[in-house]
Amino acid sequence: xxxxxxxxQTLGKKGxxxxxxxxxxxxxxxxxxxxxxxxxxxxxxxxxxxxKLYMSRDLALVVNTIxxxxxDVQYTxxxxxVNMIKFYFRFNLQKATIDEKEINKEPSSTANYxxxxxxxxxxxxxxxxxxxPKEIKFIKTDxxxxxxxxxxxxxxxxxxSYPEIYTKxxxxxxxxxxxxxxxxxxxxxxAKGLKEEFGESVxxxxxxxxxxxxxxxxxxVLKVDATSGDGVLELVVQSDKTGNSRNSRKLAGLIKERIExxxxxxxxxxxxxxxxxxxxxxYNYDVVLAVKLGKNAAGSSQCFYKAIVEGVKNYYEG
Amino acid sequence: xxxxxxxxxILITIVRLIFVMIAMAIxxxxxxxxxxxxxxVFDLESxxxxxxxxxxxxxxxxxxxxxxxxxxxxxxxxxxxxxxLNGLLNRYIYYGEGSxxxxxxxxxxxxxxxxxxxxxxxEEWFNNWVERARVGWTxxxxxxxxxxxxxxxxxxxxxxxPGKLKIEVLMPNA
Numbered sequence: 001x002x003x004x005x006x007x008x009q010t011l012g013k014k015g016x017x018x019x020x021x022x023x024x025x026x027x028x029x030x031x032x033x034x035x036x037x038x039x040x041x042x043x044x045x046x047x048x049x050x051x052k053l054y055m056s057r058d059l060a061l062v063v064n065t066i067x068x069x070x071x072d073v074q075y076t077x078x079x080x081x082v083n084m085i086k087f088y089f090r091f092n093l094q095k096a097t098i099d100e101k102e103i104n105k106e107p108s109s110t111a112n113y114x115x116x117x118x119x120x121x122x123x124x125x126x127x128x129x130x131x132x133p134k135e136i137k138f139i140k141t142d143x144x145x146x147x148x149x150x151x152x153x154x155x156x157x158x159x160x161s162y163p164e165i166y167t168k169x170x171x172x173x174x175x176x177x178x179x180x181x182x183x184x185x186x187x188x189x190x191a192k193g194l195k196e197e198f199g200e201s202v203x204x205x206x207x208x209x210x211x212x213x214x215x216x217x218x219x220x221v222l223k224v225d226a227t228s229g230d231g232v233l234e235l236v237v238q239s240d241k242t243g244n245s246r247n248s249r250k251l252a253g254l255i256k257e258r259i260e261x262x263x264x265x266x267x268x269x270x271x272x273x274x275x276x277x278x279x280x281x282x283y284n285y286d287v288v289l290a291v292k293l294g295k296n297a298a299g300s301s302q303c304f305y306k307a308i309v310e311g312v313k314n315y316y317e318g
Numbered sequence: 319x320x321x322x323x324x325x326x327x328i329l330i331t332i333v334r335l336i337f338v339m340i341a342m343a344i345x346x347x348x349x350x351x352x353x354x355x356x357x358x359v360f361d362l363e364s365x366x367x368x369x370x371x372x373x374x375x376x377x378x379x380x381x382x383x384x385x386x387x388x389x390x391x392x393x394x395x396x397x398x399x400x401x402x403l404n405g406l407l408n409r410y411i412y413y414g415e416g417s418x419x420x421x422x423x424x425x426x427x428x429x430x431x432x433x434x435x436x437x438x439x440x441e442e443w444f445n446n447w448v449e450r451a452r453v454g455w456t457x458x459x460x461x462x463x464x465x466x467x468x469x470x471x472x473x474x475x476x477x478x479x480p481g482k483l484k485i486e487v488l489m490p491n492a
Contacts (some may be wrong), residue, residue, distance in 0.1 A: 022331055031344045037349050044353060057359050063368065067411075068370035070379075070388045094414040114419050116370070116411045130349050143375055143410065257386065 051082045052098040059089070059096040059136070060115040063147075066140050067117060078135040089136065091128035091147050117145060215267035257312030364464040364487040367411070367420055371439070371485060372468060376410045376423045378402055378424070380473045393472045393483060398426055403437045412437065417424075418443045418490075425484040426472065433474070434481070461490050 037298040044050060059077065066073050077083070090097045128147045130136060139146050371377050373390040380394035381387070403424070413419040421444035426434045438444050451463035464484045472481040 029338060037346060040351060042351065052357060054357055057357050061359060061362060064366045068366055070374050070390050094412065114413055116413050223445050
């Protein structure tokens, strides 16, 4: 019988054995690659990395879109393609991070994606940590974005709608319905500038404490944060003594607007809440306008007090 | 076995192995082609980035200080400067401390293409990336580029002048 095959003809019996080894080696390579590929495809089907990857990008783009909107925005994110209650979500340091285990507590494969945001995102690294939410609420007011659940949105949406204040009064300074308080020496420079405009309304906080109970004045407390040492100045605004946070926010917003643009120094202003007990139990301080003055703190007081004056004036004039 | 035949056999084996490798590579490529594991959002992201500059607050658009109303698409010439864009970089379009996630060049011009002014969002990284972006390679480690050109109104004092704003956004494909 005629021998078949190239190797048998050329190499004889020993050569044929070699050929068998080669064929086995080829088969092994094929099987190995096939197993790896099947494993890869099966893994894609069962694990959640792709879902996390997709949602991290989707949510980062939602944040970008909300920041890009010209005004205040409320948005509810839900996803019918992915079961969101399987995952933990974290929004901080300009990153949307998603995992099915507790982020940074258990080793696993997280997916994250960058978004741009306000620098003050960094101030609250844990505030935007959501555990297996059904939906995610976004609310942007005054260019500050908050992310959370339904409770947060309800609370914020009340604040978001500033009330109209009808207080047309050209002689606003004569009304003297304002008290400006300072306590520490570091606040004296600022207080001096304000004294020129508001006269005797600017007092030491100890004096104001006694008088404020009788009057119905606006109260602004100047407070330098001595602990941080980086020149953060807190302007506590309370528009009346009834604890009306809407009026406080209105006044804080008006002052903030005037600080941001004209003061072309490293001033960053944002409105935040403080507990009434943080300064004094007697007051219901519910809105704080925190102004970061940076290294230019000394040179910025003139601009800063003008912003307060203009803000209060605008508040009265409606 | 003759030396010549042995060398010939090795040569044939190498050819066979190469053939097997090519066949497997084709199979792997076909599987990978049908399985999508990467999501490219560059186009959308760069458009959003450009729109953030044109249409939102604390940027180059004109805002009425009395009413607080923003006029999207109306560029305030007083705001269109490097200072404003540095403010965006350091605060409002902020990707984190020391991050180099995006860079952009904004060219404001009249309708007849006479350039009024240029400004940069992160000028240092724009200059680092621009040549790589123009090569046109978009794989991992390269830089992607997108140019948006929109018609705008330019507010110069009390005058409103029609113009064009060209925004070239660069983002690395990390």
